[in-house]
Amino acid sequence: MTNTIKLTSLSSKGGCGCKIGPADLSQVLKNLPQAVADPNLLVGLDTSDDAGVYKINDETALVQTLDFFTPIVDDPYDFGQIAAANAISDVYAMGGTPLTALNIVAFPISTLDKSILTDILRGAGDKLKEAGVTLVGGHSIDDQEPKFGLAVTGTVHPDKVRANTGAKPGDKLILTKPIGVGISTTALKNGLLTEDEKQNVTKVMATLNKQAAETMADFDVRAATDVTGFGLLGHASEMAAGSGAGIRIFSSRVPVLPRVRELAEGGTIPGGTKNNFAHLEGKVMFPDAMDQIDRYILCDAVTSGGLLISVSEQEADQLLAELRKHDVDAYIIGEVVNEHSGTISIQS
Template identity: 45%
Template sequence: MYYNGRLTSLSHGGGCGCKIAPGVLSSILKASPLRALPAALLAGNENNEDAAVYQINPNQAIVATTDFFMPIVDDPYEFGRIAATNAISDIYAMGAQPLFALALLGMPINVLPLDVIQKITAGGESVCADAGIVIAGGHSIDSVEPIYGLVVIGLVDPKHLKRNNGARVGDSIILSKPLGVGILSAALKKERLSDAGYREMIALTTQLNKPGLALSRLDGVHAMTDVTGFGLAGHLLELARGAGLRAALNWSAVPIVDEAMTLAQGDIYTGASTRNWAAYGNEVTLSNQPGIWQQHLLTDPQTSGGLLISCAPELEAEVLAILRADGFSRAAVIGRFEPGSGMAVS
């Protein structure tokens, strides 16, 4: 193996597309022994929460998450920024304030120049600075493929904690970022992504989900998560399953990166998209027989994707205003929760 200047050439996958397929992950977790959980553990493995939450007193709970992956872009500094943003955003998705981070670094030391590795870690540090936290330590190994990410610790008042199982009948579904990052990354690897598409991809994947903190203070926000490796459909199904409801998705309202839509129509997509559909496609009802490209967008793995919010209908305008004030200009209402199960796309 040698380094040709392209980080993505050193890995078999990239970004959140590296995630183990949902069906395989479910089988792995089923094999884990069940143990009595302490009452202080407010969120754990159940329903694929974004982070673990442990209450330490009536007004404070520790929030802990970790995320790491292989390069989604070739620029080492941007890779570091994307990986750090992705990890920190899980804390915001729980309605928590990040406190500090630990770095996770696995690099092919005899392949990558040290200055390249330094640029990766510098990119991660820059995002932590934007979030107002420091990288207080970490762990590193010599690995075959380059891997970078963070463990992030946060703090939340339990009464403001937003889980992914609290959606209610009639709730509006709001998405803060447009879909398509996975498809853009696939096009980048095939050298078919435009310069403008690359810039948009970087802008989306390095935008922290900070509004999650303000949204957590709203009683009418009933559930929240972020869209990552399992795609919009996968994470929306998590909200639906957690609440015992059906997610009714309005396809025409879903914000999508323009170039990603064109690429999807040109049969550019990720392998993770196909694996995602195989895992949960039986829970999705598609009306009007949409094209396969639409299916690829529904299941497209989003690295550092947007917030997915379930809120009372009367809060739509306030939630959208909070998101747009923080730079999420394409945030949109994309559906409703209704009685039933699964997901219906119309």
């Protein structure tokens, strides 16, 4: 069947479907003129947050985001599911409820079977249905390299926005999905994963952050972000900088996908992961005993990762228990501290 084609082989970069690296992106954005000040813009470009938030009235603000990438798995239906879960996640990270979505399609319509695109859109559609999101349209272009994603709009109460800038010393940090996705998907492209490992990493990426977001809504969450292309330490660094606090992460508590270290030791490390590590120079204090492989893993570029949640110390254990009660794979991995403001320290 034509829809069994190795989709990842059609990507010029492949691997993790990474964003433009943080260093390159900052170089581009710093030369742009300042946007016109608007008091209704609650979250914009300045804090590197997951989505924009615009206040409509005292009860409602819009949450807007978009994301798309090249295939990171070979099954078209799974690719659609992952792309949809990834795009919707930004709204969950802001504490919002996703409402509508627009498909973004680039596809070599004259060289690949149209059923492949049908399966991509079907996978995304089923994931949108699971999230309770209505597809309202989209845009497509004929392109040599397949790409797919969505623009998603949601709502949130203006006083309940979960930005990445409110973490306070004493907070505990909870992570709701394992890392190592970039290394695993690069290994998948190179034929180095078993069938069970393929299914496992696909399931992780295709799982919505809906349950995690709905569960954290009832707790004293000070800040949140989803862990994606800039990796765990990249997004934690943005939280530390935006919050004006330090972050301490215990590496032994961070959940990692099976066999990731073995794959990394064999050289299966995506370029985006290495770029993330380089960008964090001077922002992360690693223990001398930690080798380069473990440092790369903590910076690994993720597609459709979990939420990193900063919650008050008094409610952390209860939130963790509630997340696990609802089958969310959550772990307390660190804490927010007064020391080394704006930077991260790694401990074993």
